[in-house]
Amino acid sequence: MSENMERGRRPVTAHDVARLAGVSQSAVSRTFTKGASVSPDTRRKVEEAAASLGYRPNLVARSLITRRSNLIGVAIPGMANPFYARVLESLSAAFEQLGYRILLFSMANNEDSDPVLEEILRYQVDGLVLVSASLSSRFAEECRTIGLPVVLFNRTNGSTSVSSVTSDNITGSRTIARFLLAGGHERLAFVAGKQSSSTNRDREAGFNAYLQEQGRPLPLREVGDYTFDGAITATRRLLAQDAPPDAIFCANDLMALAAINVCHELRMQPGRDVSIVGFDDLPQGQWPIFGLTTFEQPLAEMIGRAVNIICAQLADPGTSAIQEIVPGRMIVRQTARLPASGIVEVDGERIWQP
Amino acid sequence: MSENMERGRRPVTAHDVARLAGVSQSAVSRTFTKGASVSPDTRRKVEEAAASLGYRPNLVARSLITRRSNLIGVAIPGMANPFYARVLESLSAAFEQLGYRILLFSMANNEDSDPVLEEILRYQVDGLVLVSASLSSRFAEECRTIGLPVVLFNRTNGSTSVSSVTSDNITGSRTIARFLLAGGHERLAFVAGKQSSSTNRDREAGFNAYLQEQGRPLPLREVGDYTFDGAITATRRLLAQDAPPDAIFCANDLMALAAINVCHELRMQPGRDVSIVGFDDLPQGQWPIFGLTTFEQPLAEMIGRAVNIICAQLADPGTSAIQEIVPGRMIVRQTARLPASGIVEVDGERIWQP
DNA sequence: GGAAGGTTTGCATACGTATGCAATTTAACC
DNA sequence: GGTTAAATTGCATACGTATGCAAACCTTCC
Incomplete structure (x- = not known):
């Protein structure tokens, strides 16, 4: 209790404990190794000694062995x-x-x-x-x-x-495409994430594939790099066009939140003036001010x-x-115009099931 | 190049490298220890051997020594x-x-x-x-x-x-109190964070102290526990009162963002119908939709x-x-009514300096 | 060429713990 | 009480690296 009080003292080892407890170092090791064989008596002695010295097993040494x-x-x-x-x-x-x-x-x-x-x-x-x-x-x-x-x-x-x-990601983005078409959107846009990421590749592929299957043109496209600032720029560009999109699918929620911010700047109301959909289902998207419609990553x-x-x-x-x-679910909130049917409520969330 | 290819093989050690390079284990150690004394010749031999074996120094063993x-x-x-x-x-x-x-x-x-x-x-x-x-x-x-x-x-x-x-925290919250009074607010409220935290204690103390010094009554008070949901509840309670506050100081930005969300629900506009101030200066507070006035933690x-x-x-x-x-700065954006004077612009931010 | 000084090298040991093995103690059972 | 089996214990060693020390080597300069 007294000799370990000086500053920078050599750390207490299993040997020190063993000496004080009057047992071998092995016994100390075994008391601290779950599942090892120690008698109640020695265990008690060791634990007392360890407590009084402030012994703490050195996990680095243990790692070296195990x-x-x-x-x-x-x-x-x-x-x-x-x-x-x-x-x-x-x-x-x-x-x-x-x-x-x-x-x-x-x-x-x-x-x-x-x-x-x-x-x-x-x-x-x-x-x-x-x-x-x-x-x-x-x-x-x-x-x-x-x-x-x-x-x-x-x-x-x-x-x-x-x-x-x-x-x-593929089914998710296909679902989003289907959801937007079912909602009567005519002119779609896609805000891409990092070009090098597999998630972006898949989300873009699924989205485009469904549109093509339905004989629709490919969406407008900007790159937001999965960042807030990137998506701000991308969305501004999209909405400044002569014929702006009536729905924007952002490849993740962070960018979708940025898109909503741009709408706010432009005095446009998401879900009425333009639809915004994200991908992730971040907690922030659930905030009342956003109410983001998105595809969940569970x-x-x-x-x-x-x-x-x-x-x-x-x-x-x-x-x-x-x-x-x-698999994930299509979470429906307020930032996108709704299809006529297919909305169900599942434990507090509104889900779209085509 | 060949014997380390089997699965689960014993990891390559400095000894293995030493043997292949025809030197001692010490030499291997020294080539990988910055500042040690090794001849260019042995260094080369060791590095070649290490590369061919895929040797990686074991930091656990090193830690044990050093x-x-x-x-x-x-x-x-x-x-x-x-x-x-x-x-x-x-x-x-x-x-x-x-x-x-x-x-x-x-x-x-x-x-x-x-x-x-x-x-x-x-x-x-x-x-x-x-x-x-x-x-x-x-x-x-x-x-x-x-x-x-x-x-x-x-x-x-x-x-x-x-x-x-x-x-x-104390100066910060004092500044916020001063800022709100200078802005002509009459009825202040404080949304507290975790009661057990020193930051909350200090922020509340500074805020209250300044009000008292100015002969003002203590603010209304609710507890938000530093969480979004807690602050939602707290803000709703404050704004549902018969005589609701005209300014709310939330003990951190996350709660201030929640307060803004409540304003949105209630169709109130922060900065006009009620002032909201936070503490932190989160990036989210800079988002256009929030434009949160807050005190910076640098x-x-x-x-x-x-x-x-x-x-x-x-x-x-x-x-x-x-x-x-x-020390931090009072960052002025749109969620709080402004004092008549003292607003200056410093590298892109609007600061209040009384 | 040789002495002095510096540089490089290998040997041996240490870091703190876990664990196989053999020795010892304890328990169990008739 | 005696025998056998089981549980406990200590000894010795290993994990993979760093480093003090002394020996070996190289350099430099007179």
Whole structure:
């Protein structure tokens, strides 16, 4: 109780505890290792000694032995988009539940991610979640070699050799196209996200595919880069045209909120003067002032799948890669004119089911 | 190039590289340790061998020796409040610049933080940033004993023995009170944040103190708990009164945005029918649809100070604790009626300087 | 060419814990 | 009480790297 009070003292180790408790270091280790064999008597002695010295097991040393760090590396783009903030929070909560901690890596905007990954791997993380980032085939191979579970979140890779979890972007955007046509819109526009992202590719493809199937022309198109400011500019351009669109599908909610802001500037009312639809279902979109009509990305479900994939691979490194595509729902609020039919209410949300 | 290709192979170690390169393990270590003494020749040999084997230094083993993990523990509340998302992102960016990584700990809503800290310390983090969390004196003492740099961010502790960085909440809220009175408001209201937080205490104290000094009655008061939903309820109650307030000071921006949403519901226009003021200066407040008048928390500056405190203590554990209070500015936009004078424009922002 | 000084290298050990193994103690049972 | 099985314990070693130390090497200068 007294000798550990000086500043900068050498940290208390299992040996110190063992000495004080009159047992071996192994005994100390075993009392702190769940499932090990210790008699109630020694356990008590050890725990008392540990408490009196303020002993705390050194997880770094433990990791070196067990080859498990209990860390999950998470690479995530900036948190300017609230969607990513939610992803991180949910991931953190889910993994903490399982006894894992999050080692955070911010990916400065979609630069090459390889150097960052190189760094991550040195930390001996037990698993890796790449949010909206891609994985070079070299690293995919590398991770498989060392048996490191990896999952791409909200992004797919070309190859099927790496696991991924996405929402059903194609069906979602097809549904949006169908919803807008059913609502009697004539002149559609699409505000694209980052051109390099798989989500944008899929959302644009699904949207355009449905329009073409219905013999409609392709939508007007601007690029908002998945950012608020980008979408402000894009929407202004769209609405300043001689023949402006009567409906705008923004490839994510953040951009849709920007579009609503532009409407506000122009004294236009979303849902009456022009329809705005997003993709994500952010909490902000539910705010009364926005009331955003959007296609849901079921975050909780997606997180659950991602965690399961990691756990499965952790339990058996031989588990093969899997591409999960989680279906979502069309959430109807006030920013888009409604179709004549198909609106149902499901646990507090209005859903469109064609 | 060939033997590391099988799945689940034992990871490549410095010994393997040494053997292939025909040097000692020490030489390998030294080539990967910046500032160590290696001849160009052996360095080349080692680097070639390392590349061909795909060697990656094991930072866990290194940490065990050097007693530095290059990890900074960050404990942060949920990210429903965008302010925290920004804090995390900025912290991460700042520390990555210095070669540190963030180990993330979500604090489920203000439960006792001690068990979480207990856990953090086992990971041998080099520093600790507690965002809006307090530190029991027991742990403060503990951290000092083991020489672990700690800084409270956006919260102060009672004691001066632990470092903290906050914005100037008292001056800020005094300024808001003065601003509202100068704008001719008669009937003020305050929407409080979490009662247990030091920021809320200070903001309420400063606001009330100025009113009292001016011989004004205390404001109406509701509690919003720093949450959007809480502030929705609080604002509705305030505005439903027989004699509703003509100005509402919400203790943070998130609640102010909620208040604006309530105004929208009630067909009231903020800045004309009622004034709304926040505290934070979130990016969302700058959105055209909100145009929130607020008192700034200068995030970049605050992050810089926090990082500096950690670094100073890292360099010299004897460095004494310091309480940093960073001044902010009153940012004037559209949600509050303006005083007759004192508005100036500073790099694109309109500031009120009484 | 040789001495002095600097640079590079390998050996051995340490970091703090987990764990296989053998020895010992305890429990169980007839 | 004696035998067998089970539970507990300590010893010794391993994890992968960094580093003090002394030996080996190279450079420089007279």
